[in-house]
Amino acid sequence: MQRPLTESKALLTDLYQLTMAQSYWQHRVMGTATFSLFVRRLPEERGYLVAAGLEDVLEYLEGLRFEPADLDYLESTGIFDPSFLEFLSRLRFTGEVWAVPEGRIVFAQEPILEVTAPIIEAQLAETYIINQVQLQTMVASKAARCVWAARGRGLVDFSLRRTHGTDAGLKVARCCYLVGFEGTSNVLAGRRYGIPIAGTMAHSYIMAFPSELEAFRAFAESFPDRCVLLIDTYDTLEGARLAAQVARELEARGHHLRGVRIDSGDLLELSRQVRAILDEAGLGYVRIVASGGLDEYQIEELVEAGAPIDSFGVGTRMGVSADAPWLDMAYKLVGYEGRPALKLSRGKASLPGEKQVYRLYTDDLMREDILALRQEAVPEGEPLLERVMAEGRALRPHPPLRELRQRFQEEFRRLPQPYKELQPRASYPVRLSAALEALERRLTRELTSQRRPLGES
Amino acid sequence: MQRPLTESKALLTDLYQLTMAQSYWQHRVMGTATFSLFVRRLPEERGYLVAAGLEDVLEYLEGLRFEPADLDYLESTGIFDPSFLEFLSRLRFTGEVWAVPEGRIVFAQEPILEVTAPIIEAQLAETYIINQVQLQTMVASKAARCVWAARGRGLVDFSLRRTHGTDAGLKVARCCYLVGFEGTSNVLAGRRYGIPIAGTMAHSYIMAFPSELEAFRAFAESFPDRCVLLIDTYDTLEGARLAAQVARELEARGHHLRGVRIDSGDLLELSRQVRAILDEAGLGYVRIVASGGLDEYQIEELVEAGAPIDSFGVGTRMGVSADAPWLDMAYKLVGYEGRPALKLSRGKASLPGEKQVYRLYTDDLMREDILALRQEAVPEGEPLLERVMAEGRALRPHPPLRELRQRFQEEFRRLPQPYKELQPRASYPVRLSAALEALERRLTRELTSQRRPLGES
Known part of the structure; x- marks a missing residue:
């Protein structure tokens, strides 16, 4: 076959x-x-x-x-x-x-x-x-808008599952990194382009364990120093409290929970409540990652409203340049x-x-x-x-690619x-x-x- | 590299x-x-x-x-x-x-x-x-809408240059054929999937010759039995008259002009005028192909208005499922x-x-x-x-693929x-x-x- x-x-x-x-x-x-x-x-x-x-x-x-x-x-x-x-x-x-170098702005x-x-x-x-220049120029432009909207907060490309095929998945990861994303979930893009790869866990992971707490503990044990817990499988605030509990258990063993991820619901309201739960538990260092149908418009809204979100996972709408x-x-x-x-x-x-x-x-x-x-x-x-x-x-x-990324940053500053x-x-x-x-x-x-x-x- | x-x-x-x-x-x-x-x-x-x-x-x-x-x-x-x-x-x-076979309708x-x-x-x-099922299901669904809108007129996939990358280009051609397109311009898809390949000529071909007439004659000489002339590089009606002239020259040599293509302008009005020019010249058999930013909405409008278009070349908007x-x-x-x-x-x-x-x-x-x-x-x-x-x-x-195509036809009849x-x-x-x-x-x-x-x- x-x-x-x-x-x-x-x-x-x-x-x-x-x-x-x-x-x-x-x-x-x-x-x-x-x-x-x-x-x-x-x-x-x-x-x-x-x-x-x-x-x-x-x-x-x-x-x-x-x-x-x-x-x-x-x-x-x-x-x-x-x-x-x-x-x-x-x-x-x-x-x-003759060509305009990649990462430069054109009209x-x-x-x-x-x-x-x-x-x-x-x-x-x-x-x-x-085929190649239209895809990559379109996506680099879309992703640059996300970077602008995030005003310095981190961005990670989560789009591979919804890009139009595998070639697009790789090129989207490349273009995101070119314009300033921190990394991608796309492992092959990581290998091919040397882009940092990133990821957390899926709802199915939580569901495969007898309880959310047991799932959190298992993942924290597997990755004590790079653990981001997904907290919205059942109830986001309860998930945040359990994550705080696991964070303290990690501290007791000399590790630090890296973050929690919220993937659904009212991200502004939930991120505030989750931040409060974490801060009350003395976990100011635990980052909040938000994802779920995000694009530059929603990112800008969240950032302007002061949502305490440290980093955004951006998928579908960016990866297909939906608008x-x-x-x-x-x-x-x-x-x-x-x-x-x-x-x-x-x-x-x-x-x-x-x-x-x-x-x-x-x-x-x-x-x-x-x-x-x-x-x-x-x-x-x-x-x-x-x-x-x-x-x-x-x-x-x-x-x-790192050099192109640098060039784009300089270029964008002059726009x-x-x-x-x-x-x-x-x-x-x-x-x-x-x-x-x-x-x-x-x-x-x-x-x-x-x-x-x-x-x- | x-x-x-x-x-x-x-x-x-x-x-x-x-x-x-x-x-x-x-x-x-x-x-x-x-x-x-x-x-x-x-x-x-x-x-x-x-x-x-x-x-x-x-x-x-x-x-x-x-x-x-x-x-x-x-x-x-x-x-x-x-x-x-x-x-x-x-x-x-x-x-x-377990899976629903390809070409069946789902909700x-x-x-x-x-x-x-x-x-x-x-x-x-x-x-x-x-990644694969969302792309192909999305495009097969979009392309099926084009087939429905065309009410029996022919459709050809012209989308490769604007699909999101090369994998999408191949899969779009496959899905179009699955739901009833006649063929694709995508040569690799033709080879890989056994889809009939089709195509006409580009404006640049016309422009590379000293005159439109010389370009038409050269192409007709190269492909006397499968020649479709693009007539809108300078003036569509003048192009139609020149195409009619070349069609008669072909007849004199025992061949038949297959068609003309209109790629810009008011397709309803132009197709009527072009049809009249061809018919007056006794060229009722010469088909009219229309293309240029078409999707199912415009195809339906043209068909309902009775545009004398025999076949549509469908590209970008279908290939990216733009809506x-x-x-x-x-x-x-x-x-x-x-x-x-x-x-x-x-x-x-x-x-x-x-x-x-x-x-x-x-x-x-x-x-x-x-x-x-x-x-x-x-x-x-x-x-x-x-x-x-x-x-x-x-x-x-x-x-x-031919069997899947057959299955879709039967399936669609029952919707x-x-x-x-x-x-x-x-x-x-x-x-x-x-x-x-x-x-x-x-x-x-x-x-x-x-x-x-x-x-x-």
């Missing part, structure tokens, strides 16, 4: 990428194309996005190849010319990638990455690139054979040419971004896109508060450079009058 | 499953437990759910084992007792699974599957089981060592005991489900849960229309058997008075 190990990522693409590739190949349309990946519009309740997913894209591009079993399958469909499949068997990604219309390569290679990679479960992300042809290109489809127009984003600051706070052509110089601006791959090879090892709010009070200004605007106007005019798909540069 | 092949699914679990396991093991809590997987409440706009994901669960359980590299990682965390890790290295899933509170196994095994598997991107699915301990168990946490109560769902029909239409204890007999009812695994081995090969509506007009009746109700009442009373987690049977 195990899946064959020869399943490669090359087939993780839309069929039309392969049929277009064959047609390009047959018609010798083999020129160099540039595709730009960007989000058309931010979801209503997002004031910013956190770029993420680049590491997976670069790994994919470096490893892109069709294995014999892939080619056998393609042949079996009867759609493809055998000599095209022969061409595919030798295909590697040989292009260049609508700004390229997150741009791929320049022979058109077949650049086109084939579209599906996987969007904005997709981004309107596109990967558009912006240049071919040295000429800038643009598309006019209603509501889906794209900006022509290879681009750069320049960021301007005032007093170390982000003020405005300028979307410019890549070869333009905007001396006062900080360029966001970096050349990260050339001739199909990454130009340097990808930074470790003015109005854009950080859960209901953003302003839209960050992104304007086009004069040269880009002129190019767009000229191409639109030419296309509208001549119906020619590509403008002359 | 490639991930090590030794990454096994055993670590795709929450840390607490492993810490609880160690504590169970240390305290010799090794009894047989039954866990029940069910959805607590249906999302507001769902009248039914389509059970899916079982094949992956059974494959996972059969293959569950900790590889040396997994154990090395666990050891490196410093959390675990070496002799527990030794125990883990020999752990296999040895339990029994809130009804177990989709029940696992009976030594508590450590049953508990460890929780995270992966929920309900998660299900409130739980995996709860319902029995331990032969005694039924239940949990009282507010808003999260669960029903005790191993269960069976009996379905009653009137005139071959579903009338009512009875949620009963497994050993109860409800002679007039059809039992939904089947024993699918014993002693850790699947009892039969999993049915091929009365009010529950099929996109805004369901009624809530399907699920009632508890007298015996289950009595057991629940008794255990609740005992727990409330004695604070004992397990009732005596």
Whole structure:
């Protein structure tokens, strides 16, 4: 029943990428194309996005190849010319990638990455690139909102059971850590990414013992120095009193109860009462962890109400980005054979040419971004896109996740508060450079009058 | 940069499953437990759910084992007792699974599957089981709504680029096909699951040629018998006229244009005008495919308005189940060592005991489900849960996807229309058997008075 190990990522693409590739190949349309990946519009309740997913894209591009079993399958469909499949068997990604580093903040219309390569290679990679960057950018942005809402309290990713599949589970854990979560419950993510793993106990554990007290004692005995007791299986306040009893028993043996977790009910009210019970018992050091359907909105409410919660376990709503479960992300042809290109489809127009984003600051706070052509110089601006791959090879090892996490922290400090709010009070200004605007106007005019798909540069 | 092949699914679990396991093991809590997987409440706009994901669960359980590299990682965390890790290295899933077959319709509170196994095994598997069954049940249900809305018109899954990661992309394609989609654009899903693959062309293809007409001609030459032309890159009606021209050129060479695709704009109005252009040119056989941000609501509107659309490409909103991107699915301990168990946490109560769902029909239409204890007999009812695994081995090969698809079609025919509506007009009746109700009442009373987690049977 195990899946064959020869399943490669090359087939993780839309069929039309392969049929277009064959047609390009047959018609010798083999020129160099540039595709730009960007989000058309931010979801209503997002004031910013956190770029993420680049590491997976670069790994994919470096490893892109069709294995014999892939080619056998393609042949079996009867759609493809055998000599095209022969061409595919030798295909590697040989292009260049410019990208905004992971953990940096981006806005609508700004390229997150741009791929320049022979058109077949650049086109084939579209599906996987969007798949990974949209997921990770969406989740990093959602998780960053949780971090903001928690105002310094700890956060742990509990989402694996409700993420959309296993790949999402791993990427969510990665993106949470990138934006400042303390850890994840996802053990494989811990192993793969070196993220601290965390966890407490489930209600079923309590229920498997003859009484709640016996369950607490057993768990405390197993993990005397890292024990967090789940206290809401039957009655939260009674659970808190039993936890206090076990905490004192632990003290008598030279250990300390780390915390208690509340997973249901009115978290504000319960956390206050539980805190009081613990404090009365002289257990000021025992932390309170809250979980159960939390997202940034509820976290902010609890924090603003002064709930004595030290740490939040965040699951489903964050892990699926429930209020904005997709981004309107596109990967558009912006240049071919040295000429800038643009598309006019209603509501889906794209900006022509290879681009750069320049960021301007005032007093170390982000003020405005300028979307410019890549070869333009905007001396006062900080360029966001970096050349990260050339001739199909990454130009340097990808930074470790801890470094990306550090970068995000620095970046986030420079984002003015109005854009950080859960209901953003302003839209960050992104304007086009004069040269880009002129190019767009000229191409639109030419296309509208001549119906020619590509403008002359 | 490639991930090590030794990454096994055993670590795709929450840390607490492993810490609880160690504590169970240390305290010799090794009894047989039954866990029940069910959805607590249906999302507001769902009248039914389509059970899916079982094949992956059974494959996972059969293959569950900790590889040396997994154990090395666990050891490196410093959390675990070496002799527990030794125990883990020999752990296999040895339990029994009862499940509702994939493609059958289920409702809130009804177990989709029940696992009976030594508590450590049953508990460890929780995270992966929920992860897969919640994703696939959610998407199969969403996709079934699209099929219903399309009233017999064709549907193709275009979602891979916007699904949450690659695992979701594959599972979405699988679930779409299960409920009646014609195919998917996802090539790897085509290979893995034997689903027909489909696709047209992208705007970038048009833009890479000097003119739209040249692009159309090139593609028609490459695929003279399976050519669907994308006509909205510049101006949809002009695109339709050019497509008609290419269709006649194809006819002259003995071929037929298969279709045109509209991906933006007012699909109702445009499809009418495009149909008129094609019909005037004597091209009544050329199909119209519509795509671009579609979901079941828009499909129903278009179909009810009589839009001459033959087939819909459905992507993002279906692939992420945008209006309900998660299900409130739980995996709860319902029995331990032969005694039924239940949990009282507010808003999260669960029903005790191993269960069976009996379905009653009137005139071959579903009338009512009875949620009963497994050993109860409800002679007039059809039992939904089947024993699918014993002693850790699947009892039969999993049915091929085509068979599941067939089963869903038959099943869906028996669901009365009010529950099929996109805004369901009624809530399907699920009632508890007298015996289950009595057991629940008794255990609740005992727990409330004695604070004992397990009732005596």
